[in-house]
Amino acid sequence: MRNIKVVLEYEGTAYAGFQVQANANTIQAQIESALNALTGEEIRIVGSGRTDSGVHAKGQVINFHTCSRIPADRFAAALNTRLPRDIRALESSEESPQFNARFSVKSKTYCYRILNRPAPSALLRNLAYWVPDILDIEAMNRCAQQLVGAHDFRAFRSTGSDVESTVRTVTACTVEADSEQQTVDIRVCADGFLYNMVRIIAGTLIEIGKGRLPEDTILKMLESGERNLGGPTAPARGLYLEHVVY
Amino acid sequence: MRNIKVVLEYEGTAYAGFQVQANANTIQAQIESALNALTGEEIRIVGSGRTDSGVHAKGQVINFHTCSRIPADRFAAALNTRLPRDIRALESSEESPQFNARFSVKSKTYCYRILNRPAPSALLRNLAYWVPDILDIEAMNRCAQQLVGAHDFRAFRSTGSDVESTVRTVTACTVEADSEQQTVDIRVCADGFLYNMVRIIAGTLIEIGKGRLPEDTILKMLESGERNLGGPTAPARGLYLEHVVY
Numbered sequence A, B: 001m002r003n004i005k006v007v008l009e010y011e012g013t014a015y016a017g018f019q020v021q022a023n024a025n026t027i028q029a030q031i032e033s034a035l036n037a038l039t040g041e042e043i044r045i046v047g048s049g050r051t052d053s054g055v056h057a058k059g060q061v062i063n064f065h066t067c068s069r070i071p072a073d074r075f076a077a078a079l080n081t082r083l084p085r086d087i088r089a090l091e092s093s094e095e096s097p098q099f100n101a102r103f104s105v106k107s108k109t110y111c112y113r114i115l116n117r118p119a120p121s122a123l124l125r126n127l128a129y130w131v132p133d134i135l136d137i138e139a140m141n142r143c144a145q146q147l148v149g150a151h152d153f154r155a156f157r158s159t160g161s162d163v164e165s166t167v168r169t170v171t172a173c174t175v176e177a178d179s180e181q182q183t184v185d186i187r188v189c190a191d192g193f194l195y196n197m198v199r200i201i202a203g204t205l206i207e208i209g210k211g212r213l214p215e216d217t218i219l220k221m222l223e224s225g226e227r228n229l230g231g232p233t234a235p236a237r238g239l240y241l242e243h244v245v246y
Helices: A027-039 A072-080 A137-145 A197-209 A217-224 B027-039 B072-080 B137-145 B197-209 B217-224
Strands: A002-010 A056-066 A087-095 A107-115 A149-152 A167-178 A183-190 A239-245 B002-010 B056-066 B087-095 B107-115 B149-152 B167-178 B183-190 B239-245
Touching (some): A002 A027, A002 A072, A027 A056, A027 A087, A107 A197, B002 B027, B027 B056, B027 B087, B072 B087, B137 B183, B183 B197, B197 B239
Parallel strands (some): A056 A239
Antiparallel strands (some): A002 A056, A002 A087, A107 A183, A107 A239, B002 B087, B149 B167
16 A cells, blocks of 8 residues: 655645535545546545635645555646646655655645735635735734734634644744735744634634734733634635645 | 716626626626616626727726716716626716717727746736747837837737728837736837737747747838738737727
8 A cells, every 4th residue: 555645735725625425525535536537546634634615725635545546746637637627736755654644644734815905806705815904914913923922722612612622733823915916915934723723813814904902912822822812703705724734 | 977087997807898788797798787677777898998808007098978967977886786706997078078988099008918937827827928938028118119100010910800991109118027026018108009009019029038039020020011921819808908098
């Protein structure tokens, strides 16, 4: 058995998320079905993590074990002949037997994309979150820095999520405006993420940018652990799993 | 009767093009239907020009006459309540009775977007033309300059098109690579365009960029008027009507 790693890009709009669920069209189900058609094997894939319905990926990583003789670096192109056009395999390689797309993760980067202009966009309707208000990018950047470091992020997760520890280490958080594209990208790099963590960070930074929440909001959320001090969970369509480091 | 101008953005993927045709879903039909719902009037719109099926717009301009009392600058937002999400009105204004979105055009800018990287893209599948080959951007830019000026562009139109004169003035043609986005944008500004002119320019510059056509191709096409000296007509999905000047 060989252990194959594949890097994926997908648009999450049409899917009920990454993970296989009964009676739902998911990214995982599409990939497993394509692998089955290619290899004749019943293959279960492991993803670096789940993404919710509507969330996109530019660099999701999966791995799976196979007896197929398809050369490791040809799996990407082979998968693309069987996958729908809104899921593309970007590259594939053979890894050591120990490699696990979920448990071997060292860090991940998510990007939250805002379209910041007066008019809504047809072209980005599913690819960014439209915020027509004027945003104070400097203030957003100052507050983004407060997230950096090892913190208990329990104020930055949706209720109902259940994990042993809510301590994560954010190594970078930047807010970058592109005046030509009229976009604002919030990029968060961390060793791991709680459920909805980036969307709550984005929703909170946006309210700070609008001047509707004070600049000590994030510090207070980290201190108190209170979710309700923050902004709303920003919509899925702005979120991209950008990059996974192993 | 007031004369209203509206600037539109749309994704052309789902449409049979801009212009109304029997039994086809077109941009014009969607807008006229939305205007009818808003005003109760049977309104015919005039567009700055047609776009083909799959071609996008970031700044298509239309005008129409109405007795409706909706304030001119509110038409954009009002239309957006009635239009599908892949068509958005960006702004609206009242113009003089003489203004005609088609005949008052001074110049138009089209952009042809190439995704230039080894792997195809899920996110840009309908929004750019994927060219995995290495492109000589310098050579493409040199040849793009040969298009600038007043020329007979009959070698740069699809057969079957029927216009009185095939002379047009190209005021700028640039080829710009963005290494971060891995895109190459071919931007053409002219006083008018022949049918498929930008897609033939793009298809020819791409072949020059690949080294498959010589650098005097465009000069020879302009001299001889022979369409078959050029590259193929590049696919619709890379083309954007970007801006119209009046």
